Each structure stands twice: as C-alpha cells, then as structure tokens.
Amino acid sequence: MTLLTADDLRLSFGPTKALDGASLTVHPGEILALMGPSGSGKSTLLHCLAGILRAESGHVAFDGRDLATMTDAERSELRRTAFGFVFQFGQLVPELTCLENVALPLRLSGTRRRAARAEAATWLERLEVADVAEKRPGQVSGGQGQRVAVARALVTRPRVVFADEPTGALDSLNGERVMQLLTTAARDTGAAVVLVTHEARVAAYSDREAIVRDGRVREQEFAR
C-alpha cells in the first residue's frame, strides 16, 4: 500500500534542473529521510510532494488521487487537513501565543475556540513545552519553538508530516530531542513523515533513507 507517490517529476528553475526524473514512494506511517548533497533537489521534491510546487511533468498522487487533477481549493484543503509542515524556522505566527499557534490549524478547520485551545494544550504537554503556552514565539528558545511547531503540525492528526531540516537551527542535544518527540508523536498518531536532512544523526530516526542526487532519487534504502 502506498500513501504518496512521485512519478518521474521534472522541474527546472531557469537553466537549473532541480528535478530530473524524480520518483519516490511513501508508505502509510513510515518515517522516510531524504538525504543527499546540497542543491540536489530535496526541498523541491518535498514541495512537489506536498502540492506546494507543481512539477513541469510527471505526477504526484496522494491516496491514489493525482494532485494535478484537483482544483486549487481541493489542494489547499488537502494541505490543511491531511498534511502537516515543520520547517527550519520562521513558521510560527509571531503575534499569537504558542498555544494560539497550535490551536490555529484547528480553528481554521472549524473547531470551536475552547475545544481547539484544550487540544492545543494537550499537544504542548506532549511535546514538553506546556510552560511556554502563553508566550509568543519571539520569547522562547529555538528548541522550544520547534517543539511548538511540531505540536502545530500534528494537532490536526495529519496523514503526512513534511519536515524540511526541522533541526537545522538547533544544537545537537535539542535536535535529538525534537526528533525523538516528532517521531514518537508521528508513530502514536500513524502519520508518515517525509524528512529532509543533511545529518546522519537525524536520519537515524527514520525507517528508510532515500538519497537524492542531481534531481533524482538514486537509492531507496531499507535502512533498518
């Protein structure tokens, strides 16, 4: 069974072939690390899988549905309900408290304020950052901010979490803890994780590693 597939994606930025026939399969609930040299196309592939970028040719399918056949509204709905996102930094809304940031995706899906806040509080606790609930993102540490971001990505119980260098701005101890918490929460909720990383230490939390080189997935290894 496959959850998400990319088939022969090609996408150029001017003369640069960012993707040059990239194919990949993501299975339900698996934690997949995309590794490979800088500029090899990892982030571009992740953005195509998530329906943020559209490839010039090739197909991306989620649950058997080709993303290209969906309307913009359907793709937005899919991103809001079935996908969660964690980036390196800058993803929390600075004007909102950490609790409000985590509650936001639920509010956007129509959950009432009180229930959304209660669920968000549970997730902050799970990520061991309940104490920053009333602080704004600018008032918390990098590691705390990333835990809040993980809580926000998982609060809607997505089927896939896309994580692009989620620990890239953290020291190794904080990075390890964020990875432990992210992978535990994903396994508990059954979410698949597509993780872009440079670091073998971070990739060690995955079930499988795929190597991206020159815009293609060169190897898909069953690592463990």
Ligand SMILES: Nc1ncnc2c1ncn2[C@@H]1O[C@H](COP(=O)(O)OP(=O)(O)OP(=O)(O)O)[C@@H](O)[C@H]1O
């Ligand atoms: N918006 C863009 N405009 C122009 N070129 C781009 C754009 N996005 C990516 N590229 C180029 O496409 C190639 C692939 O970029 P991408 O960010 O996917 O690589 P990456 O493997 O994620 O790199 P890194 O590990 O350094 O983040 C690179 O040569 C990059 O410079």
